[in-house]
Amino acid sequence: MTQTNDEQQTGRVLVVDDNARARQSMADVLRHARHEVFACSSGREALQLLDTEAIDVVVTDLQMPGMTGLELIRALEARKFDGQVVMVTAFATVEAAVDAMRHGAFDFIEKPFDAEQLEQLVGRALRQGGRDHARSQILSAVPDWHGLMVGQSEPLATLRRRIAQVAPTDETVLITGESGTGKELVARCLHAASRRATGAFVGLNCPALSPQLMESELFGHEKGAFTSADAPRVGRFELADRGTILLDEITEIDMPLQAKLLRVLQEKTYERVGSSQSRTTNVRVIASTNRDLRLEVTQGRFRQDLYYRLAVVLLEVPPLRHRLSDVPLLVNHVAGQVAGRLNREPAQFSKSALDLLCHYHWPGNVRELENLVTRASVLASDQPISADDLQDWLLEGEPVAKSSLPAEANPLSAGTKLEDMERKLIEATLDHYDGHRAKAAQALGIGIRTLTNKLRLYGYAPRAKVFARVA
Structure with a gap:
């Protein structure tokens, strides 16, 4: 990239369009703006040129025979192309734009457009490319994410491989696993191994917030939006812009707010509480849960469409046992x-x-x-x-291998399903502590709310001794 004396940033731009007149017109506009311009009539021709030429910005038409503009963008993503991509289309839709940006496009422009619009968009793409290059120089200072995960077992090695595959993409990730397995740590590893590593990592512990506060925490609010809103507040999505947001234990979000979260995932837009102004967000979303989300969907506690948006990539964190x-x-x-x-x-x-x-x-x-x-x-x-x-600090005072529990109550009896094992363990622990949930939760290494949620999940009804007492 170069700069002229008047501080206008110039670079090497590739124009890809099967229409000769449109291709030539865009090339002329960009040459007039002092860029070095290359032109190709197809996506495959563009890929061949990129094998030999260093390009800062690719401007590609969406509708092309053979290889569409979106297919070209995906191919560039697979090649880890480090320049910027601008999509040109006469058929602009939110879906096409979001899909293109999901695969690395910087922005899109809709036909017809004038010369100034094209010049400005390519200029912004070049400036963004310069910032991304600066970030790439900083990446060496980011700690190696492998060191964040302690262990050499095969289950952990498998998880590391999955993280390495998923992290370079911007796809939404759903992390599942029991309480205490380290789901937030996995989310931090995904962020550290991604191209957003120098951006913010913002977490939100969903169970810690009431439904009334959740929307404000996610999207922010304007002054006077509600009684205690004495000043504007920036939400987590705004704080995480160009970075990563973790929605920890996402099943705690109420159904009405799930609909608003779905819109953010689909359209990358939201409004602060008390405002009608739409804001855009460039955030990678990671969600975590210790529940079976499919079961939550079938029981009407979680939106099916939101589940599909979240579960683009599933990562399961193995329990320590x-x-x-x-x-x-x-x-x-x-x-x-x-x-x-x-x-x-x-x-x-x-x-x-x-x-x-x-x-x-x-x-x-x-x-x-x-x-x-x-x-x-x-x-x-x-x-x-x-x-x-x-x-004396271990549950039942004995390791599992020496447990004196009867076979039908032993959580690790051969052939026991994972869900049944957890249920039996919870029941045995509550029985041991005479139904005292606080003590049982402490022994299990989980919070009282998590324990209560698990009891509700398994359909337990309060009964004498084991489930009657609540701390």
């Missing part, structure tokens, strides 16, 4: 973090302690392990932590 070989690595990692905070040497865990932890079923997953190792590290003496030191 499915990757027990990672436990020693996780223990050492957490112990090292705690030692850094306490400014002392990491606590040492004896072989018996590690054996105990490697045979435990971890109902609270990695979150439970972090809590346990942190507690043990804080209370540790000069001696290595033993199995006896940890035994």
